[in-house]
Amino acid sequence: MLVTLAQISLGSSAGLSMGWAINVKLFNSIYYLGLGRLVTFSAILTIFDSFPYQRSSPAKTRSSHICYRRAGTLKTFSMKCKKFLSIPVLAVFLLMGFVYYITVFVFIEDWVGLQSSAGSLNALIFTFMASLCVFSFFVCVVTDPGHVPSSYAPDVEGTGGSDQESDKNGEQLKQCDKCHAFKPPRAHHCRVCGRCVLRMDHHCIWINNCVGFWNYKAFFTLVLYATIGSIYSTVMLISCAFQMDFTGRLALKVFYIFCGAPTVALSSTLATLLGWHVYLITHNMTTIEYYEGTRAAWLARKSGLNYRHPFDVSAYKNITSVLGSNMLKWFCPTAVSHLRDGINFPTSHDS
Ligand SMILES: [Zn+2]
Ligand SMILES: [Zn+2]
Numbered sequence: 001m002l003v004t005l006a007q008i009s010l011g012s013s014a015g016l017s018m019g020w021a022i023n024v025k026l027f028n029s030i031y032y033l034g035l036g037r038l039v040t041f042s043a044i045l046t047i048f049d050s051f052p053y054q055r056s057s058p059a060k061t062r063s064s065h066i067c068y069r070r071a072g073t074l075k076t077f078s079m080k081c082k083k084f085l086s087i088p089v090l091a092v093f094l095l096m097g098f099v100y101y102i103t104v105f106v107f108i109e110d111w112v113g114l115q116s117s118a119g120s121l122n123a124l125i126f127t128f129m130a131s132l133c134v135f136s137f138f139v140c141v142v143t144d145p146g147h148v149p150s151s152y153a154p155d156v157e158g159t160g161g162s163d164q165e166s167d168k169n170g171e172q173l174k175q176c177d178k179c180h181a182f183k184p185p186r187a188h189h190c191r192v193c194g195r196c197v198l199r200m201d202h203h204c205i206w207i208n209n210c211v212g213f214w215n216y217k218a219f220f221t222l223v224l225y226a227t228i229g230s231i232y233s234t235v236m237l238i239s240c241a242f243q244m245d246f247t248g249r250l251a252l253k254v255f256y257i258f259c260g261a262p263t264v265a266l267s268s269t270l271a272t273l274l275g276w277h278v279y280l281i282t283h284n285m286t287t288i289e290y291y292e293g294t295r296a297a298w299l300a301r302k303s304g305l306n307y308r309h310p311f312d313v314s315a316y317k318n319i320t321s322v323l324g325s326n327m328l329k330w331f332c333p334t335a336v337s338h339l340r341d342g343i344n345f346p347t348s349h350d351s
Contacts, residue, residue, distance in 0.1 A: 080142045086208040089141065096137075099233055099266070100130050102259045107236035110244065122236065129229045132331075136222035137207065139333040145212025146198030146342045154182050184343040186213075186311070188288055198342035201286040213342035217322060218333035220277055227270040233263045284311045284318035310347045317346070 083089070104114070104123045112119040174183040176196050183189070188200040190210050199213035211219045237260045246253045280290065293309050300307035312318060320338070329335035 083141050083208045086205075088205045089208050092137065092206050095262075095266075096130065096134060099230065099263060100126075102263070103233040103236055106259060107233065107240045111236060111240040126229065126232055126236075129225055129232060133222065133225040133229050136218050136225055136333040139218035140204075140207040140211075140215050140222050141209055143209075143215035143218060145200070145210040145216075146214045148179070148181065148184060148187055148196045148198065149343075150181075152182060152184060152343065154184070185345060186286065186289070187342075199286060199345075200288060201280075202288065213339065214336065217324075217336055220281065220322070221331060221333040223270060223274050223277055224331070227267070227274045230263055230267040230270055234260075234267045237263055281322050282315050282318055283309060284313065284321060285309055308348060310349065311345050313346055313348055313350075321346070 103126055108114060108119050108122050108126070112122070114120060114123055174185075174187075175181070176183050176189050178189050178194075179196050181196070183196050184198065186199040187196050189196045190200060190203050192203045193210050197210045197212040199216065201211040201216055201219070203210045204219070207219070207222075209215065237256075241256060241260070244252070244256070246256075280287065285293065289309065289311075293307065297307040313321075323330040324335055324338040326335075326338075
């Protein structure tokens with residue numbers, strides 16, 4: 001049955017037939033009216049849900065408080081929208097659109113046809129994965145990675161409160177030369193953002209934002225869904241290419257190479273990035289801490305000592321500190337209720 005459907009599909013893909021037009025309409029309807037709307041709605045909710053200062057203040061009257069909220073909300077909303085006005089961010093949108101289009105309307109269509117049950121199911125699964133990827137991307141872009149509170153002062157209890165070089169956990173007290181303020185452990189100054197970021201991992205141009213304490217989980221889910229999506233796309237490409245007859249069809253061959261090369265390159269790049277972040281999460285490290293740790297380990301070895309990353313408590317605790325203790329919420333980019341303040345972290349000195 002699949003062979004017959006594939007033959008029909010191949011026959012129909014030679015030109016833009018009526019079946020093609022119906023498929024386009026069908027999947028546009030599914031995506032834009034169903035999952036697309038869900039993603040957009042969820043993204044808007046995330047935007048409004050992430051305004052910490054709009055919560056009620058008992059000192060204000062009801063009307064002035066509403067005005068304050070509306071003005072603050074609009075200002076923050078416009079600031080968050082501006083984050084999308086960046087060439088790399090728009091390039092990511094274009095790339096996601098390109099991969100989605102060629103996977104559904106070229107690879108799946110030419111493989112089994114979108115009208116077949118196998119084609120519809122594959123297209124639906126891929127659309128769901130693409131929606132999760134877009135949603136994680138939205139959350140990454142609009143979520144503040146975490147700023148150091150102006151009232152922050154290091155806890156020097158146990159060191160006599162004097163101008164010592166380490167706090168009660170033995171961590172080095174760090175002061176930011178640019179912000180002229182103390183930095184909590186794991187915070188770093190981002191030159192692009194022009195401020196210190198809590199548990200900073202790196203500044204990512206592709207999301208036009210820092211990856212820090214509050215959006216690291218969304219960044220991880222973005223990489224995860226993007227990896228799964230691109231590998232899915234590659235599998236569809238290979239399945240399709242194996243049954244295509246390219247004899248005497250050079251243009252079709254070139255078209256497949258043009259479409260397939262980016263998906264294969266993307267799959268390998270994203271899989272490597274995913275593996276890297278799985279390693280970092282299981283060791284409770286950020287990218288910056290990994291490089292700092294490499295140098296510290298080298299210095300320790302020279303002195304005949306052993307170096308251990310201070311925030312590496314145990315593999316399971318390391319994972320749950322980033323993704324949460326509820327495994328069902330590990331794959332939801334907005335499930336961050338397990339995160340505390342981004343200033344205090346359990347260390348191996350505590351146990
Ligand atoms: Zn700073
Ligand atoms: Zn930054």
